[in-house]
Amino acid sequence: xxxxxxxxxxIVLNSRPDGAPTPQDFRMETENAPVPGDGQVxxxxxxxxxxxxxxxxxxxxxSYAAPVALNATMVGGTVSRVERSNHPKFKPGQIVLSNAGWxxxxxxxxxxxxxxxTADHPSHALSLLGMPGFTAWHGLLKIGAPRPGxxxxxxxxxxxxxxxxxxxxxxxxxxxxxxxxxAEKCRYVIDELGFDACLDRRDAGLAQSLSTACPDGIDVYxxxxxxxxxxxxxxxxNVGARMPLCGLVSQYNDRGAKSGxxxxxxxxxxxxxxxxxxxxFIIGDxxxxxxxxxxxxxxxxxxxxxxxxxxxxxxxxENAPEAFIGLLQGKNFGKLVVKVSQ
Amino acid sequence: xxxxxxxxxxIVLNSRPDGAPTPQDFRMETENAPVPGDGQVxxxxxxxxxxxxxxxxxxxxxSYAAPVALNATMVGGTVSRVERSNHPKFKPGQIVLSNAGWxxxxxxxxxxxxxxxTADHPSHALSLLGMPGFTAWHGLLKIGAPRPGxxxxxxxxxxxxxxxxxxxxxxxxxxxxxxxxxAEKCRYVIDELGFDACLDRRDAGLAQSLSTACPDGIDVYxxxxxxxxxxxxxxxxNVGARMPLCGLVSQYNDRGAKSGxxxxxxxxxxxxxxxxxxxxFIIGDxxxxxxxxxxxxxxxxxxxxxxxxxxxxxxxxENAPEAFIGLLQGKNFGKLVVKVSQ
Numbered sequence: 001x002x003x004x005x006x007x008x009x010x011i012v013l014n015s016r017p018d019g020a021p022t023p024q025d026f027r028m029e030t031e032n033a034p035v036p037g038d039g040q041v042x043x044x045x046x047x048x049x050x051x052x053x054x055x056x057x058x059x060x061x062x063s064y065a066a067p068v069a070l071n072a073t074m075v076g077g078t079v080s081r082v083e084r085s086n087h088p089k090f091k092p093g094q095i096v097l098s099n100a101g102w103x104x105x106x107x108x109x110x111x112x113x114x115x116x117x118t119a120d121h122p123s124h125a126l127s128l129l130g131m132p133g134f135t136a137w138h139g140l141l142k143i144g145a146p147r148p149g150x151x152x153x154x155x156x157x158x159x160x161x162x163x164x165x166x167x168x169x170x171x172x173x174x175x176x177x178x179x180x181x182x183a184e185k186c187r188y189v190i191d192e193l194g195f196d197a198c199l200d201r202r203d204a205g206l207a208q209s210l211s212t213a214c215p216d217g218i219d220v221y222x223x224x225x226x227x228x229x230x231x232x233x234x235x236x237x238n239v240g241a242r243m244p245l246c247g248l249v250s251q252y253n254d255r256g257a258k259s260g261x262x263x264x265x266x267x268x269x270x271x272x273x274x275x276x277x278x279x280x281f282i283i284g285d286x287x288x289x290x291x292x293x294x295x296x297x298x299x300x301x302x303x304x305x306x307x308x309x310x311x312x313x314x315x316x317x318e319n320a321p322e323a324f325i326g327l328l329q330g331k332n333f334g335k336l337v338v339k340v341s342q
Numbered sequence: 343x344x345x346x347x348x349x350x351x352x353i354v355l356n357s358r359p360d361g362a363p364t365p366q367d368f369r370m371e372t373e374n375a376p377v378p379g380d381g382q383v384x385x386x387x388x389x390x391x392x393x394x395x396x397x398x399x400x401x402x403x404x405s406y407a408a409p410v411a412l413n414a415t416m417v418g419g420t421v422s423r424v425e426r427s428n429h430p431k432f433k434p435g436q437i438v439l440s441n442a443g444w445x446x447x448x449x450x451x452x453x454x455x456x457x458x459x460t461a462d463h464p465s466h467a468l469s470l471l472g473m474p475g476f477t478a479w480h481g482l483l484k485i486g487a488p489r490p491g492x493x494x495x496x497x498x499x500x501x502x503x504x505x506x507x508x509x510x511x512x513x514x515x516x517x518x519x520x521x522x523x524x525a526e527k528c529r530y531v532i533d534e535l536g537f538d539a540c541l542d543r544r545d546a547g548l549a550q551s552l553s554t555a556c557p558d559g560i561d562v563y564x565x566x567x568x569x570x571x572x573x574x575x576x577x578x579x580n581v582g583a584r585m586p587l588c589g590l591v592s593q594y595n596d597r598g599a600k601s602g603x604x605x606x607x608x609x610x611x612x613x614x615x616x617x618x619x620x621x622x623f624i625i626g627d628x629x630x631x632x633x634x635x636x637x638x639x640x641x642x643x644x645x646x647x648x649x650x651x652x653x654x655x656x657x658x659x660e661n662a663p664e665a666f667i668g669l670l671q672g673k674n675f676g677k678l679v680v681k682v683s684q
Contacts, residue, residue, distance in 0.1 A: 100498040265593050271622040278620045280613040
């Protein structure tokens with residue numbers, strides 16, 4: 001190893017955000033790279049995945065996962081290369097899926113590592129064939145279960161989960177309406193991903209244009225954003241609609257309940273009158289049961305060109321905080337990945 | 343027939359309620375009994391079922407079923423006796439389940455009639471073996487699906503649906519906590535129906551006492567009331583909880599959304615973080631697929647003494663409006679049935 005590689009750069013949680021995260025909530029630290037012990041490997045991060053769920057880990061309110069401790073390394077999925085190995089199952093040079101977090105080096109005992117089979121495109125292990133793809137596949141097929149001819153609506157349609165949801169729904173014969181931020185993203189969603197329609201979420205007339213785009217109502221709403229999109233969707237849901245719920249990114253920076261009209265009782269009445277199913281899910285619960293089936297199916301779709309995904313690659317770990325802050329504002333276009341090392 | 347029986351007394355919708363129904367929203371009319379035509383039968387109502395869903399039919403807002411027209415007979419399930427028959431499948435004297443509504447006589451072409459097999463206790467066709475029993479069975483078993491040792495909470499626990507939900511949950515090995523209005527009902531729910539605990543919904547400390555009664559949290563909340571009970575349940579729901587939603591009786595008289603804090607975004611976040619399933623249902627959707635299975639199972643449970651139900655029988659059709667108004671206030675104790683004729 002060169003001297004250069006003996007330093008680990010890592011980004012830690014400097015302070016808990018009050019509302020939207022700022023650059024000051026992160027801090028870069030540099031230290032000697034860790035040394036792998038018996039049965040351990042030293043990993044070098046090639047790609048770091050940036051995902052909305054990370055916002056939740058920055059807060060210490062009740063959530064489905066423990067928060068990142070102050071001054072601890074930010075968590076995150078990575079594609080990493082084995083640099084040194086004291087583990088019989090891993091060899092130097094091997095590419096693995098890991099949870100190394102926002103840093104250039106990490107050690108692992110191997111228990112959280114999965115081989116990356118897409119050697120020609122390793123970052124796909126963080127997107128099409130990784131957590132976002134699995135989230136889309138499980139939520140759409142196991143909860144949404146669209147039937148041919150039904151209408152599926154998904155927001156953040158140019159993002160990794162939304163774009164995969166829409167493409168799988170098309171494979172299943174549904175009519176698919178996306179919602180994305182701006183005309184350029186909408187064009188991409190229709191022209192490149194094959195959605196039937198895509199609406200600009202910034203459009204002041206979203207409720208009306210969604211109603212026009214969904215003349216037969218909405219049978220499946222894949223919920224990953226909440227907020228204004230949810231408000232536009234709700235009156236259009238059909239009897240028997242299904243609503244897989246995997247994210248509420250528009251709410252993640254909220255500072256608590258807002259005053260105004262309490263819409264919860266009316267929402268429950270809608271669920272009753274229209275026999276709607278809402279199912280929250282966290283994809284981490286489903287690896288043991290369904291991950292192999294997902295990988296098998298998705299690999300084939302990717303190979304057949306039926307499902308694709310644009311990647312938004314940011315160069316350099318030091319740019320991760322700014323990219324992540326932009327992600328929560330919808331500034332990314334496709335799957336946001338940080339290229340950490342060659 | 344005697345002269346007496348040639349008159350049909352019926353209760354019609356006189357006006358649409360603004361909030362809680364009043365006696366003035368109903369009107370009794372008297373007219374000649376209808377004459378059955380070819381292929382029709384004349385039915386005499388023996389028992390009329392009073393159920394919370396009828397409140398929804400009195401309003402003309404969006405709902406899952408068409409409203410009752412002004413000046414039309416109030417709808418309702420009945421146990422009726424065939425008085426005259428021009429239909430080959432029905433004989434005078436036969437007891438049938440019907441939708442004759444709030445009146446003493448009705449004609450039917452037979453398509454909506456089901457034989458009543460519980461000749462020794464015909465009103466059971468409106469309760470244990472009727473719509474309330476089927477609602478409890480479907481919602482608890484097909485949506486709630488409690489596992490042995492899990493905690494099930496149900497409100498209106500001395501009412502027909504709630505009391506059956508709790509008894510079936512006990513059969514399935516769950517711990518069952520009921521909520522009912524007043525000490526007498528709570529004693530009945532524990533001593534007679536075998537619930538593990540029952541709390542008074544009027545108790546100002548309901549949230550705290552429910553927390554104490556559910557030390558392992560809540561896995562299934564069978565939602566039929568909404569309001570304060572829902573508020574007490576929500577913080578106690580476990581990861582993976584299921585919430586069959588068949589009624590919101592505490593809201594039925596509401597006049598629109600209330601101002602205050604908008605709790606909907608926080609509710610969605612809870613569904614996500616705890617992977618909770620909410621499923622609205624209307625039992626009318628499930629007769630074709632599941633009714634036979636329900637009847638088979640429930641008959642056996644009733645015969646074995648494992649499921650029972652208190653009936654609250656009101657004498658005389660003219661007393662139906664007052665009884666129904668009381669039902670929405672929780673004044674009934676058990677299944678509310680109007681005895682219309684001998």
